[in-house]
Amino acid sequence: MSVGHVARLLEDAGIATVIIASEAFEVRMRMMTLPRVLLTPHLMGRPVGPPNDRARQRACVLAALDLLDSAQTAGTVARLP
DSSP, rough: OOHHHHHHHHTTTTTOOEEEGGGGGGGHHHHTTSEEEESSSSTTTTTTOOOHHHHHHHHHHHHHHHHHHHHTTTTEEEEEO
C-alpha cells in the first residue's frame, strides 16, 4: 500500500494528512490528487533534509503543519519556502 492510499484512508476516517515528498516526485504527487503535499528540494529518501540537520528538518515539519492549517482545497501542493 502506498503513502497516498494510506493518506486517503486516514482522511476518510477524519484524520488530516500532509505528505512530505521530494520534488523529484512532483508529477506523481499531482497525478494522485492527494489532500495536501509539501514538496522539498531534498534528495529522495530524505524529504525532510540531510541527516543531523535539525534546523532544516524542523523547518520542514513546521511547513507541513502550516500547510495542514492553511490548505483551503483538496489537492493542495506547496513547496518548502
